[in-house]
Amino acid sequence: MSDRIKLFGTDEPPAASRLMTAGPLSVEFVSGALRAIRFKGHEVLRAISYVVRDRDWGTYDPPIENLTIEEEEADRFALRFEAACEAPDGARLRYRARIAGEASGRLSFEVDALSEGAFETNRCGFCVLHPIEHLAGTAAEIEHVDGSTERSRFPDLIEPWQPFKDIRAITHEIAPGLRATCRMEGDAFEMEDQRAWSDASYKTYVRPLALPWPYRLESGVSNRQAVTMTITGDVAALSPAALQTGLVEIALGDATGETMPRFGLAIAPEEAETALAEIARLKAIAPRYLLFHFDPLAGHGVGDLKRFARIAAECPEAEIALEFVLPARGDLDAECEAGAQAIREAGLRLETLVVGPDADRGSTPPGSAWPDCPPLADIYAAARRAFPDVRLGGGMFSYFTELNRKRVPLEPLDFLTHATCPIVHAADDRSVMQTLEAIPFIVRSTRAFVSDKPYRLGPTTIGMRQNPYGSRTMPNPDNKRVPMAADDPRGRGLFGAAWAIGYAARLEGGALESWCGASFAGPRGLLTEHGGVVPLFHVAQGLAHAAGTPRLALASSDRTRIDGFATRGEDGRTSLWLANLTGEIQTLRLAGRWSASVLDEASFLDAAPGEMPAALPLAETIRLEPYAVARLMSVAAKGQDA
Numbered sequence: 001m002s003d004r005i006k007l008f009g010t011d012e013p014p015a016a017s018r019l020m021t022a023g024p025l026s027v028e029f030v031s032g033a034l035r036a037i038r039f040k041g042h043e044v045l046r047a048i049s050y051v052v053r054d055r056d057w058g059t060y061d062p063p064i065e066n067l068t069i070e071e072e073e074a075d076r077f078a079l080r081f082e083a084a085c086e087a088p089d090g091a092r093l094r095y096r097a098r099i100a101g102e103a104s105g106r107l108s109f110e111v112d113a114l115s116e117g118a119f120e121t122n123r124c125g126f127c128v129l130h131p132i133e134h135l136a137g138t139a140a141e142i143e144h145v146d147g148s149t150e151r152s153r154f155p156d157l158i159e160p161w162q163p164f165k166d167i168r169a170i171t172h173e174i175a176p177g178l179r180a181t182c183r184m185e186g187d188a189f190e191m192e193d194q195r196a197w198s199d200a201s202y203k204t205y206v207r208p209l210a211l212p213w214p215y216r217l218e219s220g221v222s223n224r225q226a227v228t229m230t231i232t233g234d235v236a237a238l239s240p241a242a243l244q245t246g247l248v249e250i251a252l253g254d255a256t257g258e259t260m261p262r263f264g265l266a267i268a269p270e271e272a273e274t275a276l277a278e279i280a281r282l283k284a285i286a287p288r289y290l291l292f293h294f295d296p297l298a299g300h301g302v303g304d305l306k307r308f309a310r311i312a313a314e315c316p317e318a319e320i321a322l323e324f325v326l327p328a329r330g331d332l333d334a335e336c337e338a339g340a341q342a343i344r345e346a347g348l349r350l351e352t353l354v355v356g357p358d359a360d361r362g363s364t365p366p367g368s369a370w371p372d373c374p375p376l377a378d379i380y381a382a383a384r385r386a387f388p389d390v391r392l393g394g395g396m397f398s399y400f401t402e403l404n405r406k407r408v409p410l411e412p413l414d415f416l417t418h419a420t421c422p423i424v425h426a427a428d429d430r431s432v433m434q435t436l437e438a439i440p441f442i443v444r445s446t447r448a449f450v451s452d453k454p455y456r457l458g459p460t461t462i463g464m465r466q467n468p469y470g471s472r473t474m475p476n477p478d479n480k481r482v483p484m485a486a487d488d489p490r491g492r493g494l495f496g497a498a499w500a501i502g503y504a505a506r507l508e509g510g511a512l513e514s515w516c517g518a519s520f521a522g523p524r525g526l527l528t529e530h531g532g533v534v535p536l537f538h539v540a541q542g543l544a545h546a547a548g549t550p551r552l553a554l555a556s557s558d559r560t561r562i563d564g565f566a567t568r569g570e571d572g573r574t575s576l577w578l579a580n581l582t583g584e585i586q587t588l589r590l591a592g593r594w595s596a597s598v599l600d601e602a603s604f605l606d607a608a609p610g611e612m613p614a615a616l617p618l619a620e621t622i623r624l625e626p627y628a629v630a631r632l633m634s635v636a637a638k639g640q641d642a
Contacts, residue, residue: 007583008493012478016031023102025107039231040238041243044174047127049126050095050111051205055120055121055122055213062083067079080096080098082096091120097109097111112224114220119219125223129199131201135154140152141172144166155193161366165190166208168189178233181232187206188207195441210366244558248558252592253553256508260548261507263515267292271520294322294323306348309346319352324353324355325356336385360402380413394408395408399419400418403446420458424483424484440506440509443507457507457515460517462499462524464488467484473485474486494599494604505565538631561581563581564576564577574633578629587621594618594632
């Protein structure tokens, strides 16, 4: 088995990155886009990319052609390249790009595009990403297409709709007295709060969503767009950003006052037979609840519910929850009662029901007409009448985006829920791992309108189980990194295990009741084709074991490199799960006496049968290979309790 398979679940290499500098300006050139745009080490923009998307919002990934790079002078760089996208009907879009950077902080990215045949697209043009962690709630100056200026702020809580429209330029402060202006030309731009999809950015994109899509680019008609960034102010007064290098310090604090959420696993009807065949694996994880999915419109029936009932009977300690997709096409009471009758006939033990109308599984973007749907209050009332003895949940089967745009009535519900997916817009490794930055914003924004209502989250898998923005999830026959793919290979690698630990770390302070952090079987599941388990299996087992235990404060000196969570068990011992969230070797330091079990490339195959590697005494420092995960347990000194 190759190292790439162990790390990412695929032999596809990560996207190559080339660092280019012009004095204090630095950028990374990755797959035709600019990433990590910094001035004196300070992140100014997260990315500038030229994006072409199909009618299902799938993103084209054309190969770069005729790349030329000029870096002879220390105070400037330039590059050019070409690319071509081919639509299913044979139409092609060719474009030429020019990028130039200067030591003054000026950065330009220009594209001339020409279609051969009428090229259908939902979006064709530039996307500019501003980072979130240091900009949320800070001042922004917007120059509009008509020349007017608006003084405002980047949203703090996540905006359901576009915070800014008809944009020509955005100016923000890098440091006191130093400002960056990003000017966008060639079309009208608007901004969306991409944190809603768990992206770690505010995205300014071309062509307002209120205009019709998909649309066609006329054959033979040139389309030119340009993005230019400039830096103004007292450059000399800006101190270089401190580089985070060397050891990562991990410090533990007191109990935070919250417990770890109850951890659950999702099982869809098509995964039930595998789950039954691997029931010993499921019982070994001991999830606190199982989240089954039932959709009459997809042909699910009593037979599927009977298989769920057999799984539930094997897991008597687990809460049984069911997602019930209500057609909502006719009499609501009749539809709910039909579901209740099928559950009774199947003999399915049911403690919890999440109900939602089929219409709400699709997104309603800005400017679009809302689909016909009965009032949610009526749906919840009908569900309560048909299922009087279960806890009733509502929200969205999809993402926070949809929940934030359609706030559900809370009074009829016992809890609220939604899912997340990190590959809605991009599927490169860096973008997926950066989505962890957005999780605290999602939880805090949800809490802002649900208050102390019990809050459940999930499923939260890397692969996309359902596409609210198109007619399908994207196929991935070559096992690559594909946005909106149902099957993302990284869930089977160390990457997926590390990402889940980073996710758990970012849930601190959210007071979640429950979290469905994985699927058990299927393309997003914890089992291999050869009877073994993936690294995420061990993390899921640890999260299930930690559920309900007191959470301890954990601080990482650089949580972009190493992060994790800590709990205290009934025996008084402290347990930690830590993960290297990067593709580079990292070293951490942690005070105290610990034993550590480390899952990495070297121990990958040994852990595949189902047991974590043996725990060994830990020195004060520990070296973690790329995307390695470590389970640590406190060790008492002689004469002391553990």
